[in-house]
Amino acid sequence: MKTRVRYAPSPTGLQHIGGIRTALFNCLYARATGGTFALRLEDTDRTRCDDAFVKNLYDTFDWLGFRWDEGPDVGGAFAPYVQSERSALYQRYARELLDKGAAYRCFCSGERLEAVRKEREAAKSPLTGYDRQCRSLKAEEAEARANAGESHTIRLKIPLGERTVFHDALLGDVEWKNDDVNPDPVLLKSDGFPTYHLANIVDDHLMEITHVLRAQEWLSSTPLHIILYRVFGWEPPVFCHLPMVMGQDGKKLSKRHGATSIDEFRKGGYLPDALLNYVALLGASYEEGREIWTLDDLAKRFSLDKINKAPAVFDYRKLAWFNAEYIKAAGNEELAVRALPFALDAGLFGGAGRPPDSGQKALFVNAMPLVKERAALLTEIPAKLAYLFAAPPVPDKQEFIPKKGSIEDARVSLERALPLVAALATGDDAGAEVLVKAACEKSAVKIGDFLMPLRVAITGSRVSPPLFGSMRLLGADECAARIKRALESC
Numbered sequence: 001m002k003t004r005v006r007y008a009p010s011p012t013g014l015q016h017i018g019g020i021r022t023a024l025f026n027c028l029y030a031r032a033t034g035g036t037f038a039l040r041l042e043d044t045d046r047t048r049c050d051d052a053f054v055k056n057l058y059d060t061f062d063w064l065g066f067r068w069d070e071g072p073d074v075g076g077a078f079a080p081y082v083q084s085e086r087s088a089l090y091q092r093y094a095r096e097l098l099d100k101g102a103a104y105r106c107f108c109s110g111e112r113l114e115a116v117r118k119e120r121e122a123a124k125s126p127l128t129g130y131d132r133q134c135r136s137l138k139a140e141e142a143e144a145r146a147n148a149g150e151s152h153t154i155r156l157k158i159p160l161g162e163r164t165v166f167h168d169a170l171l172g173d174v175e176w177k178n179d180d181v182n183p184d185p186v187l188l189k190s191d192g193f194p195t196y197h198l199a200n201i202v203d204d205h206l207m208e209i210t211h212v213l214r215a216q217e218w219l220s221s222t223p224l225h226i227i228l229y230r231v232f233g234w235e236p237p238v239f240c241h242l243p244m245v246m247g248q249d250g251k252k253l254s255k256r257h258g259a260t261s262i263d264e265f266r267k268g269g270y271l272p273d274a275l276l277n278y279v280a281l282l283g284a285s286y287e288e289g290r291e292i293w294t295l296d297d298l299a300k301r302f303s304l305d306k307i308n309k310a311p312a313v314f315d316y317r318k319l320a321w322f323n324a325e326y327i328k329a330a331g332n333e334e335l336a337v338r339a340l341p342f343a344l345d346a347g348l349f350g351g352a353g354r355p356p357d358s359g360q361k362a363l364f365v366n367a368m369p370l371v372k373e374r375a376a377l378l379t380e381i382p383a384k385l386a387y388l389f390a391a392p393p394v395p396d397k398q399e400f401i402p403k404k405g406s407i408e409d410a411r412v413s414l415e416r417a418l419p420l421v422a423a424l425a426t427g428d429d430a431g432a433e434v435l436v437k438a439a440c441e442k443s444a445v446k447i448g449d450f451l452m453p454l455r456v457a458i459t460g461s462r463v464s465p466p467l468f469g470s471m472r473l474l475g476a477d478e479c480a481a482r483i484k485r486a487l488e489s490c
Protein backbone atom coordinates (compact mmCIF):
# COMPACT_ATOMS: atom_id res chain seq x y z
CA MET A 1 0.00 0.00 0.00
CA LYS A 2 1.32 3.41 -0.93
CA THR A 3 2.06 5.69 2.04
CA ARG A 4 -0.08 8.79 2.28
CA VAL A 5 0.63 11.34 5.00
CA ARG A 6 -0.55 14.85 5.65
CA TYR A 7 0.19 18.04 7.52
CA ALA A 8 -3.14 19.35 8.78
CA PRO A 9 -2.64 22.72 10.44
CA SER A 10 -5.45 24.91 11.70
CA PRO A 11 -4.76 28.46 10.54
CA THR A 12 -5.30 29.89 14.02
CA GLY A 13 -1.74 31.05 14.64
CA LEU A 14 1.67 31.59 13.11
CA GLN A 15 3.66 28.58 11.93
CA HIS A 16 6.00 27.57 14.72
CA ILE A 17 8.76 25.08 15.46
CA GLY A 18 6.40 22.27 16.52
CA GLY A 19 4.30 22.67 13.38
CA ILE A 20 7.15 22.60 10.92
CA ARG A 21 8.68 19.65 12.76
CA THR A 22 5.40 17.78 12.20
CA ALA A 23 5.29 18.85 8.54
CA LEU A 24 8.92 17.91 8.02
CA PHE A 25 8.65 14.45 9.57
CA ASN A 26 5.58 13.72 7.47
CA CYS A 27 7.29 14.97 4.35
CA LEU A 28 10.43 12.92 5.09
CA TYR A 29 8.33 9.85 5.75
CA ALA A 30 6.55 10.26 2.41
CA ARG A 31 9.86 10.72 0.59
CA ALA A 32 11.48 7.79 2.40
CA THR A 33 8.65 5.44 1.48
CA GLY A 34 7.92 6.72 -2.01
CA GLY A 35 4.58 8.01 -0.77
CA THR A 36 2.57 11.21 -0.98
CA PHE A 37 2.58 14.20 1.35
CA ALA A 38 -0.56 16.35 1.43
CA LEU A 39 -1.40 19.67 3.03
CA ARG A 40 -4.91 20.01 4.44
CA LEU A 41 -6.20 23.20 6.01
CA GLU A 42 -8.32 22.46 9.06
CA ASP A 43 -10.18 25.74 9.22
CA THR A 44 -13.38 24.60 10.90
CA ASP A 45 -13.04 26.87 13.92
CA ARG A 46 -14.37 29.95 12.18
CA THR A 47 -13.87 32.23 15.17
CA ARG A 48 -10.14 31.52 15.44
CA CYS A 49 -9.11 31.02 11.81
CA ASP A 50 -7.67 33.96 9.95
CA ASP A 51 -6.50 34.48 6.36
CA ALA A 52 -3.36 36.13 7.70
CA PHE A 53 -2.37 32.77 9.21
CA VAL A 54 -3.06 31.00 5.93
CA LYS A 55 -0.76 33.49 4.22
CA ASN A 56 1.82 32.93 6.94
CA LEU A 57 1.64 29.20 6.29
CA TYR A 58 2.38 29.58 2.57
CA ASP A 59 5.06 32.23 3.14
CA THR A 60 6.76 30.04 5.73
CA PHE A 61 6.92 26.98 3.52
CA ASP A 62 8.02 29.02 0.50
CA TRP A 63 10.85 30.35 2.61
CA LEU A 64 11.71 26.91 3.96
CA GLY A 65 11.65 25.57 0.43
CA PHE A 66 9.78 22.37 0.92
CA ARG A 67 6.43 21.59 -0.55
CA TRP A 68 3.58 19.12 -0.51
CA ASP A 69 2.49 16.87 -3.36
CA GLU A 70 -1.20 17.62 -2.85
CA GLY A 71 -2.85 20.62 -1.23
CA PRO A 72 -5.13 23.61 -1.65
CA ASP A 73 -2.66 25.43 -3.87
CA VAL A 74 -1.50 22.49 -6.00
CA GLY A 75 -4.68 20.43 -6.07
CA GLY A 76 -4.77 16.64 -6.11
CA ALA A 77 -7.10 13.70 -6.48
CA PHE A 78 -8.77 14.33 -3.09
CA ALA A 79 -9.56 18.04 -3.48
CA PRO A 80 -10.75 20.24 -1.92
CA TYR A 81 -8.04 20.29 0.75
CA VAL A 82 -9.66 23.08 2.76
CA GLN A 83 -12.16 21.83 5.32
CA SER A 84 -14.45 24.87 5.11
CA GLU A 85 -15.06 23.84 1.50
CA ARG A 86 -16.13 20.34 2.54
CA SER A 87 -18.98 21.15 4.96
CA ALA A 88 -21.67 19.20 3.11
CA LEU A 89 -19.55 16.09 3.39
CA TYR A 90 -19.23 16.27 7.16
CA GLN A 91 -22.97 16.88 7.49
CA ARG A 92 -23.58 13.74 5.50
CA TYR A 93 -21.30 11.66 7.73
CA ALA A 94 -22.80 13.13 10.92
CA ARG A 95 -26.20 12.12 9.55
CA GLU A 96 -24.87 8.62 8.89
CA LEU A 97 -23.87 8.31 12.55
CA LEU A 98 -27.31 9.55 13.64
CA ASP A 99 -28.93 6.91 11.46
CA LYS A 100 -26.69 4.23 12.92
CA GLY A 101 -27.58 5.34 16.45
CA ALA A 102 -23.90 6.15 17.09
CA ALA A 103 -24.60 9.85 17.53
CA TYR A 104 -27.47 11.94 18.86
CA ARG A 105 -28.86 15.43 18.64
CA CYS A 106 -28.25 17.70 21.59
CA PHE A 107 -30.50 20.68 22.23
CA CYS A 108 -28.74 21.97 25.33
CA SER A 109 -28.12 25.70 25.17
CA GLY A 110 -24.77 27.29 25.88
CA GLU A 111 -26.26 28.70 29.07
CA ARG A 112 -27.30 25.27 30.30
CA LEU A 113 -23.85 23.82 29.61
CA GLU A 114 -22.27 26.73 31.44
CA ALA A 115 -24.65 26.26 34.40
CA VAL A 116 -23.73 22.55 34.61
CA ARG A 117 -20.06 23.45 34.56
CA LYS A 118 -20.47 26.01 37.35
CA GLU A 119 -22.58 23.70 39.46
CA ARG A 120 -19.94 20.98 39.28
CA GLU A 121 -17.21 23.44 40.02
CA ALA A 122 -19.06 24.64 43.13
CA ALA A 123 -19.59 21.03 44.25
CA LYS A 124 -15.91 20.28 43.52
CA SER A 125 -17.10 17.44 41.31
CA PRO A 126 -14.40 15.54 39.38
CA LEU A 127 -16.78 15.32 36.41
CA THR A 128 -16.05 17.47 33.42
CA GLY A 129 -17.60 17.96 30.02
CA TYR A 130 -21.11 17.25 28.90
CA ASP A 131 -23.52 15.54 31.33
CA ARG A 132 -25.11 13.54 28.48
CA GLN A 133 -28.60 14.89 29.18
CA CYS A 134 -29.80 14.62 25.53
CA ARG A 135 -28.35 11.12 25.10
CA SER A 136 -31.59 9.68 26.45
CA LEU A 137 -33.90 11.67 24.14
CA LYS A 138 -35.98 9.46 21.86
CA ALA A 139 -34.65 9.63 18.28
CA GLU A 140 -38.12 10.49 16.88
CA GLU A 141 -38.59 13.31 19.35
CA ALA A 142 -35.15 14.70 18.56
CA GLU A 143 -35.84 14.42 14.83
CA ALA A 144 -39.12 16.27 15.22
CA ARG A 145 -37.50 19.08 17.22
CA ALA A 146 -34.74 19.38 14.64
CA ASN A 147 -37.29 19.45 11.82
CA ALA A 148 -39.12 22.21 13.64
CA GLY A 149 -35.92 24.26 13.39
CA GLU A 150 -34.67 23.99 16.96
CA SER A 151 -30.98 24.77 17.21
CA HIS A 152 -28.87 21.76 18.12
CA THR A 153 -25.54 20.04 17.83
CA ILE A 154 -24.75 16.42 16.99
CA ARG A 155 -22.78 14.51 19.60
CA LEU A 156 -20.97 11.20 19.46
CA LYS A 157 -22.51 8.50 21.66
CA ILE A 158 -19.36 7.16 23.28
CA PRO A 159 -19.93 3.42 23.90
CA LEU A 160 -19.73 3.27 27.70
CA GLY A 161 -18.35 0.44 29.82
CA GLU A 162 -15.84 -0.54 27.13
CA ARG A 163 -12.16 0.03 26.53
CA THR A 164 -10.41 1.49 23.52
CA VAL A 165 -6.98 0.23 22.66
CA PHE A 166 -4.74 1.41 19.87
CA HIS A 167 -1.19 0.87 18.91
CA ASP A 168 1.04 3.92 18.58
CA ALA A 169 4.08 3.31 16.37
CA LEU A 170 6.27 5.10 18.90
CA LEU A 171 4.56 4.64 22.26
CA GLY A 172 3.28 1.10 21.86
CA ASP A 173 -0.18 0.04 23.03
CA VAL A 174 -2.30 2.78 24.54
CA GLU A 175 -5.46 1.84 26.39
CA TRP A 176 -8.31 4.05 27.59
CA LYS A 177 -11.53 3.36 29.41
CA ASN A 178 -14.26 4.82 27.24
CA ASP A 179 -15.87 6.31 30.34
CA ASP A 180 -12.76 8.49 30.66
CA VAL A 181 -12.92 9.72 27.09
CA ASN A 182 -14.32 13.23 26.52
CA PRO A 183 -18.05 12.65 27.30
CA ASP A 184 -19.96 12.63 24.02
CA PRO A 185 -18.09 15.36 22.19
CA VAL A 186 -19.80 17.54 19.63
CA LEU A 187 -19.20 16.37 16.07
CA LEU A 188 -21.32 18.91 14.24
CA LYS A 189 -21.91 22.38 15.67
CA SER A 190 -25.21 24.22 15.54
CA ASP A 191 -23.96 26.32 12.62
CA GLY A 192 -23.50 23.14 10.58
CA PHE A 193 -19.71 23.27 10.81
CA PRO A 194 -17.95 20.13 12.01
CA THR A 195 -15.63 20.06 14.98
CA TYR A 196 -12.01 19.13 14.56
CA HIS A 197 -12.65 15.50 15.55
CA LEU A 198 -15.26 14.73 12.92
CA ALA A 199 -13.63 16.63 10.07
CA ASN A 200 -10.19 15.21 10.84
CA ILE A 201 -11.36 11.59 10.83
CA VAL A 202 -13.61 11.92 7.80
CA ASP A 203 -10.84 13.56 5.81
CA ASP A 204 -8.10 11.17 6.88
CA HIS A 205 -10.37 8.36 5.78
CA LEU A 206 -11.50 9.91 2.48
CA MET A 207 -7.99 11.11 1.65
CA GLU A 208 -6.72 7.58 2.29
CA ILE A 209 -4.17 8.70 4.85
CA THR A 210 -2.12 5.70 5.94
CA HIS A 211 0.00 7.27 8.71
CA VAL A 212 -0.72 10.11 11.08
CA LEU A 213 2.45 11.63 12.51
CA ARG A 214 1.35 14.40 14.80
CA ALA A 215 2.26 16.23 17.99
CA GLN A 216 1.89 14.36 21.26
CA GLU A 217 -0.63 16.91 22.51
CA TRP A 218 -3.18 15.11 20.29
CA LEU A 219 -2.62 11.78 22.03
CA SER A 220 -5.56 12.28 24.36
CA SER A 221 -7.87 12.82 21.36
CA THR A 222 -6.80 9.59 19.69
CA PRO A 223 -9.08 7.19 21.68
CA LEU A 224 -11.98 9.33 20.57
CA HIS A 225 -10.75 9.18 16.99
CA ILE A 226 -10.40 5.40 17.22
CA ILE A 227 -13.99 5.18 18.47
CA LEU A 228 -15.09 7.27 15.49
CA TYR A 229 -13.26 4.96 13.07
CA ARG A 230 -14.93 2.03 14.74
CA VAL A 231 -18.47 3.43 14.58
CA PHE A 232 -17.97 4.34 10.92
CA GLY A 233 -16.58 0.87 10.28
CA TRP A 234 -13.34 2.28 8.85
CA GLU A 235 -9.75 1.12 9.22
CA PRO A 236 -7.75 3.69 11.24
CA PRO A 237 -4.37 4.88 9.98
CA VAL A 238 -1.14 4.09 11.85
CA PHE A 239 -0.68 6.71 14.56
CA CYS A 240 2.70 8.01 15.64
CA HIS A 241 2.65 10.74 18.25
CA LEU A 242 5.86 12.71 18.02
CA PRO A 243 7.93 13.53 21.10
CA MET A 244 7.30 16.91 22.71
CA VAL A 245 9.65 19.81 22.05
CA MET A 246 10.81 21.33 25.34
CA GLY A 247 12.77 24.36 26.38
CA GLN A 248 15.96 23.80 28.33
CA ASP A 249 14.03 24.00 31.59
CA GLY A 250 12.03 20.88 30.63
CA LYS A 251 8.81 22.82 30.03
CA LYS A 252 6.99 22.78 26.70
CA LEU A 253 8.71 25.15 24.27
CA SER A 254 6.94 28.48 24.32
CA LYS A 255 7.51 32.19 23.87
CA ARG A 256 9.00 32.28 27.36
CA HIS A 257 12.03 30.43 26.01
CA GLY A 258 12.58 32.69 23.01
CA ALA A 259 11.50 32.75 19.39
CA THR A 260 9.11 29.97 18.39
CA SER A 261 7.39 31.29 15.26
CA ILE A 262 9.26 30.70 12.03
CA ASP A 263 8.83 34.38 11.17
CA GLU A 264 10.92 35.29 14.17
CA PHE A 265 13.73 32.96 13.08
CA ARG A 266 13.53 34.30 9.57
CA LYS A 267 13.74 37.88 10.78
CA GLY A 268 16.42 36.87 13.27
CA GLY A 269 18.80 35.95 10.46
CA TYR A 270 18.53 32.18 10.23
CA LEU A 271 18.94 30.28 6.98
CA PRO A 272 16.02 28.02 6.12
CA ASP A 273 18.23 24.99 5.51
CA ALA A 274 19.96 25.42 8.87
CA LEU A 275 16.61 25.66 10.63
CA LEU A 276 15.25 22.61 8.82
CA ASN A 277 18.39 20.62 9.56
CA TYR A 278 18.10 21.45 13.24
CA VAL A 279 14.37 20.79 13.37
CA ALA A 280 14.88 17.41 11.66
CA LEU A 281 17.00 16.39 14.65
CA LEU A 282 14.37 17.42 17.22
CA GLY A 283 13.23 14.03 18.42
CA ALA A 284 14.98 11.81 15.88
CA SER A 285 18.43 10.26 15.54
CA TYR A 286 19.77 9.23 12.17
CA GLU A 287 23.42 8.40 12.48
CA GLU A 288 25.71 8.58 15.49
CA GLY A 289 27.93 11.65 15.36
CA ARG A 290 26.53 13.22 12.21
CA GLU A 291 24.62 16.48 12.48
CA ILE A 292 24.71 18.16 9.10
CA TRP A 293 22.08 16.75 6.77
CA THR A 294 20.39 17.80 3.60
CA LEU A 295 16.72 16.95 3.28
CA ASP A 296 17.57 14.59 0.42
CA ASP A 297 19.98 12.66 2.66
CA LEU A 298 17.41 12.52 5.43
CA ALA A 299 14.69 11.40 3.07
CA LYS A 300 16.81 8.36 2.25
CA ARG A 301 17.18 7.43 5.89
CA PHE A 302 14.01 8.51 7.62
CA SER A 303 11.86 5.81 9.18
CA LEU A 304 9.57 5.69 12.19
CA ASP A 305 12.17 3.81 14.22
CA LYS A 306 14.52 6.82 13.93
CA ILE A 307 12.08 8.80 16.11
CA ASN A 308 12.93 9.04 19.81
CA LYS A 309 10.50 8.50 22.63
CA ALA A 310 12.21 11.04 24.88
CA PRO A 311 11.18 14.66 24.52
CA ALA A 312 13.43 16.84 22.37
CA VAL A 313 15.10 19.85 23.92
CA PHE A 314 15.30 22.99 21.83
CA ASP A 315 18.71 24.54 22.23
CA TYR A 316 18.97 28.03 20.75
CA ARG A 317 22.77 27.97 20.97
CA LYS A 318 22.93 24.76 19.00
CA LEU A 319 20.67 26.23 16.35
CA ALA A 320 23.00 29.23 16.07
CA TRP A 321 25.88 26.78 15.58
CA PHE A 322 24.00 25.11 12.73
CA ASN A 323 23.32 28.49 11.22
CA ALA A 324 26.98 29.46 11.38
CA GLU A 325 27.89 26.18 9.65
CA TYR A 326 25.38 26.79 6.88
CA ILE A 327 26.55 30.38 6.43
CA LYS A 328 30.13 29.09 6.10
CA ALA A 329 29.12 26.53 3.50
CA ALA A 330 26.82 28.78 1.45
CA GLY A 331 27.78 30.00 -2.02
CA ASN A 332 28.54 33.73 -2.23
CA GLU A 333 25.64 34.55 -4.50
CA GLU A 334 23.18 32.60 -2.42
CA LEU A 335 24.41 34.07 0.84
CA ALA A 336 24.24 37.57 -0.60
CA VAL A 337 20.62 37.00 -1.64
CA ARG A 338 19.76 35.79 1.87
CA ALA A 339 21.63 38.63 3.55
CA LEU A 340 20.29 41.35 1.24
CA PRO A 341 17.05 42.10 3.15
CA PHE A 342 19.09 42.69 6.29
CA ALA A 343 21.52 44.94 4.42
CA LEU A 344 18.57 46.95 3.05
CA ASP A 345 17.09 47.37 6.51
CA ALA A 346 20.46 48.44 7.85
CA GLY A 347 20.76 51.04 5.08
CA LEU A 348 24.04 49.56 3.89
CA PHE A 349 23.67 51.00 0.38
CA GLY A 350 23.15 54.62 1.36
CA GLY A 351 19.92 54.73 3.36
CA ALA A 352 17.33 52.38 4.86
CA GLY A 353 15.55 50.41 2.16
CA ARG A 354 17.72 51.81 -0.64
CA PRO A 355 18.66 49.05 -3.09
CA PRO A 356 22.25 48.56 -4.16
CA ASP A 357 23.47 49.89 -7.51
CA SER A 358 25.26 47.35 -9.69
CA GLY A 359 28.70 48.17 -8.22
CA GLN A 360 27.40 47.83 -4.66
CA LYS A 361 25.68 44.61 -5.56
CA ALA A 362 28.87 43.08 -6.92
CA LEU A 363 30.81 44.34 -3.91
CA PHE A 364 28.25 42.79 -1.58
CA VAL A 365 28.55 39.39 -3.27
CA ASN A 366 32.34 39.59 -3.32
CA ALA A 367 32.40 40.55 0.35
CA MET A 368 30.64 37.35 1.43
CA PRO A 369 33.89 35.34 1.79
CA LEU A 370 35.03 37.95 4.33
CA VAL A 371 32.11 37.35 6.67
CA LYS A 372 31.26 33.70 6.11
CA GLU A 373 33.51 32.47 8.85
CA ARG A 374 32.47 35.18 11.25
CA ALA A 375 28.70 35.36 11.31
CA ALA A 376 26.32 33.04 13.11
CA LEU A 377 23.31 35.09 11.94
CA LEU A 378 22.57 36.96 8.74
CA THR A 379 21.63 39.95 10.87
CA GLU A 380 25.30 40.34 11.84
CA ILE A 381 26.50 40.69 8.26
CA PRO A 382 25.61 44.31 7.36
CA ALA A 383 27.36 45.85 10.35
CA LYS A 384 30.44 43.74 9.72
CA LEU A 385 30.66 45.00 6.13
CA ALA A 386 29.61 48.64 6.60
CA TYR A 387 33.21 49.92 6.14
CA LEU A 388 33.24 48.59 2.58
CA PHE A 389 30.27 50.71 1.53
CA ALA A 390 31.11 53.98 3.26
CA ALA A 391 34.38 55.17 4.72
CA PRO A 392 34.06 54.76 8.47
CA PRO A 393 34.71 57.77 10.68
CA VAL A 394 38.39 57.94 11.65
CA PRO A 395 38.56 56.44 15.11
CA ASP A 396 40.11 58.02 18.12
CA LYS A 397 43.94 58.16 18.17
CA GLN A 398 44.12 55.58 20.93
CA GLU A 399 42.59 52.98 18.64
CA PHE A 400 45.61 53.03 16.32
CA ILE A 401 48.16 52.29 19.02
CA PRO A 402 49.56 48.76 18.72
CA LYS A 403 49.96 46.57 21.79
CA LYS A 404 52.91 47.77 23.85
CA GLY A 405 53.49 50.55 21.28
CA SER A 406 52.93 54.27 20.98
CA ILE A 407 51.05 56.54 18.62
CA GLU A 408 54.41 57.29 17.06
CA ASP A 409 54.79 53.57 16.20
CA ALA A 410 51.35 53.62 14.62
CA ARG A 411 52.30 56.63 12.46
CA VAL A 412 55.49 54.97 11.29
CA SER A 413 53.62 51.76 10.38
CA LEU A 414 50.99 53.67 8.42
CA GLU A 415 53.65 55.62 6.56
CA ARG A 416 55.46 52.41 5.70
CA ALA A 417 52.20 50.80 4.57
CA LEU A 418 51.32 53.59 2.16
CA PRO A 419 53.76 52.63 -0.62
CA LEU A 420 52.68 48.97 -0.30
CA VAL A 421 49.03 49.68 -0.88
CA ALA A 422 49.00 49.23 -4.63
CA ALA A 423 50.52 45.76 -4.28
CA LEU A 424 48.42 44.78 -1.26
CA ALA A 425 45.20 45.75 -2.98
CA THR A 426 45.86 43.73 -6.11
CA GLY A 427 47.74 40.58 -5.10
CA ASP A 428 46.62 37.61 -3.09
CA ASP A 429 46.92 36.85 0.62
CA ALA A 430 50.18 34.94 0.28
CA GLY A 431 51.82 37.75 -1.72
CA ALA A 432 50.54 40.32 0.78
CA GLU A 433 52.03 38.40 3.67
CA VAL A 434 55.44 38.24 2.00
CA LEU A 435 55.39 41.98 1.39
CA VAL A 436 54.31 42.83 4.91
CA LYS A 437 56.85 40.45 6.43
CA ALA A 438 59.67 42.02 4.45
CA ALA A 439 58.58 45.53 5.47
CA CYS A 440 58.42 44.49 9.13
CA GLU A 441 61.82 42.84 9.06
CA LYS A 442 63.34 45.97 7.57
CA SER A 443 61.99 48.17 10.31
CA ALA A 444 62.17 45.54 13.12
CA VAL A 445 58.43 45.82 13.85
CA LYS A 446 56.23 42.89 14.81
CA ILE A 447 53.76 41.96 12.08
CA GLY A 448 50.80 42.36 14.41
CA ASP A 449 51.95 45.82 15.47
CA PHE A 450 52.33 46.80 11.84
CA LEU A 451 48.96 45.53 10.78
CA MET A 452 46.92 46.87 13.69
CA PRO A 453 47.05 50.56 12.70
CA LEU A 454 46.55 49.60 9.06
CA ARG A 455 43.46 47.60 9.97
CA VAL A 456 42.04 50.50 11.98
CA ALA A 457 42.73 52.94 9.13
CA ILE A 458 41.08 50.72 6.51
CA THR A 459 38.16 49.25 8.43
CA GLY A 460 37.67 51.75 11.25
CA SER A 461 38.04 49.06 13.88
CA ARG A 462 40.64 46.87 15.61
CA VAL A 463 38.48 43.82 14.98
CA SER A 464 37.33 43.30 11.41
CA PRO A 465 36.99 40.82 8.60
CA PRO A 466 40.28 39.90 6.90
CA LEU A 467 42.35 42.97 6.13
CA PHE A 468 43.94 42.02 2.82
CA GLY A 469 40.65 40.80 1.40
CA SER A 470 39.06 44.07 2.45
CA MET A 471 41.85 46.07 0.81
CA ARG A 472 41.41 44.19 -2.44
CA LEU A 473 37.70 44.96 -2.45
CA LEU A 474 38.23 48.64 -1.66
CA GLY A 475 40.98 49.11 -4.24
CA ALA A 476 44.34 50.86 -3.90
CA ASP A 477 43.06 54.44 -4.21
CA GLU A 478 40.43 54.12 -1.51
CA CYS A 479 42.91 52.34 0.78
CA ALA A 480 45.52 55.04 0.26
CA ALA A 481 42.94 57.75 0.95
CA ARG A 482 41.90 56.05 4.20
CA ILE A 483 45.52 55.71 5.34
CA LYS A 484 46.18 59.38 4.58
CA ARG A 485 43.11 60.44 6.55
CA ALA A 486 44.27 58.32 9.43
CA LEU A 487 47.73 59.85 9.29
CA GLU A 488 46.19 63.31 9.50
CA SER A 489 44.59 62.52 12.79
CA CYS A 490 47.35 60.39 14.34
Ligand code: GLU
Pocket residue numbers: 008009010042196200213214215218
Ligand atom coordinates in the same frame (compact mmCIF):
# COMPACT_ATOMS: atom_id res chain seq x y z
N1 GLU B 1 -5.66 20.60 12.96
C1 GLU B 1 -4.85 19.92 13.92
C2 GLU B 1 -3.69 20.85 14.28
O1 GLU B 1 -3.86 22.00 14.17
C3 GLU B 1 -4.35 18.62 13.33
C4 GLU B 1 -3.99 17.58 14.30
C5 GLU B 1 -3.74 16.27 13.56
O2 GLU B 1 -2.69 16.22 12.87
O3 GLU B 1 -4.56 15.42 13.61
O4 GLU B 1 -2.62 20.47 14.69
